[in-house]
Amino acid sequence: MNAPLDKTPIGKPIVQTYDMLSKGQREAMKRIASHEDAVVPQIEVTRPVSIFLSQERFDAEQENIFKKRAIPLTISALLPEPGMAMGHESTGLPLIVSRDRDGQVHVFLNACQHKGAKLLETCEPVKSGRMTCPYHAWTFGVDGKLIGVARAETFINLDKSKRNLAELPSKEQGGIIWVMLDRHAEPDFSSLVPELGEDLDALELGTAHVYGRKSFDVNANWKLVLEPFLEGYHVQRLHASTVGPLYADVPNVVDKLGPTIRQISGKVNFTPEDLEIPGENIHKTVTTVYNLFPNGVVITSPWYISIMILHPRGPDRTIVDYHNLTRVAPDNPKAENLYKTSYDMVLDVFGNEDFRAAEISHAGLATGALETVVYSGLEASIPAYYGILESYLPK
Ligand SMILES: [Fe+2]
Structure with a gap:
């Protein structure tokens, strides 16, 4: 049977x-x-x-396409909720991809604005709402803003607003997070x-x-x-x-x-x-x-x-x-x-x-x-x- x-x-x-x-x-x-x-x-x-x-051809592609145009970087579904962030290493450029409290996606260079240490050492998505540098504990929001400096009174004229994370142009469309890897390039997502x-x-x-x-x-x-x-x-x-x-x-x-x-x-x-x-x-x-x-x-x-x-x-x-x-x-x-x-x-x-x-x-x-x-x-x-x-x- x-x-x-x-x-x-x-x-x-x-x-x-x-x-x-x-x-x-x-x-x-x-x-x-x-x-x-x-x-x-x-x-x-x-x-x-x-x-x-x-x-030579590889360099030309990097210079004219991968760094100067919108490219797919990762997928939206890895950051389903506001306040999430993850490291991203696959391009060779250490990055942070995050979703801020308003749901907006950001792509940052993964470098603390104190001495450049990588803020996020994991490529697994985490939900914490903030990112703290393991080196001297400078803390950034997932929107890239510097929100906390340890022993801040020991710096003269430290303008926190000038030490936000370095952000790359990015856009979320169709469940894909697109980025321009040259942060100084003119943002162009017309593709x-x-x-x-x-x-x-x-x-x-x-x-x-x-x-x-x-x-x-x-x-x-x-x-x-x-x-x-x-x-x-x-x-x-x-x-x-x-x-x-x-x-x-x-x-x-x-x-x-x-x-x-x-x-x-x-x-x-x-x-x-x-x-x-x-x-x-x-x-x-x-x-x-x-x-x-x-x-x-x-x-x-x-x-x-x-x-x-x-x-x-x-x-x-x-x-x-x-x-x-x-x-x-x-x-x-x-x-x-x-x-x-x-x-x-x-x-x-x-x-x-x-x-x-x-x-x-x-x-x-x-x-x-x-x-x-x-x-x-x-x-x-x-x-x-x-x-x-x-x-x-x-x-
Ligand atoms: Fe195949």
Whole structure:
């Protein structure tokens, strides 16, 4: 006799039926062709290998894009309540990310204004409302204001208002905390177009539960780490024994939301009629991927959403901050089991397949065996993305 069916609810999946999505997402999904009608474009595109290897190119990207433009830094869901703060080390620049008592997000350089000591030595979010330097106990509010100086009477003319934390331009949109790493650069968040905010808000990233997060130290150029998330060509090959069979070998519906690229694709079981099924979890049959320009990746899955932020640390090294978001925390063993299984699987696929592919690709390119890399019609979003990236670099 079969075991009785376990009908314990698994909790709400993070998202969501078709009608809960943004107008832009819904319209894009309507454009997914049935698999038999899908036409794969043919393209003739190469890029020089030096874009992945050269220090000069790396420095140009840092100077013109990572330091002078808005980039995704981390996720809102790590700071769900006012008064929270955390250290952030992944960019190589010690930072503090906080949410003040009014709910406003701030990004500061993690340096006490007395002698520069790091105020927060943990990258775990803490809720305390204030931050005290371990060295001489100067205390700052989570809004960056200096509020307490030990033995203040021993300083002559110490103007506390001139010793607030050094703040970087930042903005919270769509559940992502965006920053400009050069605090003297003119604040410019024009790349965060409203359509992108509407899409990310529809995914409810800002209010999601952070089920897990893990940082990966990958020995590859950051663009090689990003490339697998801009193409479906590798999916049925690299992931043949894991998630490959879930996907179809067809092109995605691609749109630009500002400089961010959105790719929407029907899984192997997709038919256009799926969009009309009331109450159906749309992420079971459709996958949506955002390349948050320049260094973020958002990927929908049936039970969770993955957000990765790639932090270039050198031409051949990238720190990847991976976050696994569920709509709510698991509240029963069946949900916990599902989320745990999903989390372990996705870490295995990304860590041992995609990031490993980036590492072996980088190692091979570094041999000098190739002058150029070449892209197929199933990888067309990669050169499209590089076109946007290159438009911000000096000619
Ligand atoms: Fe992949």
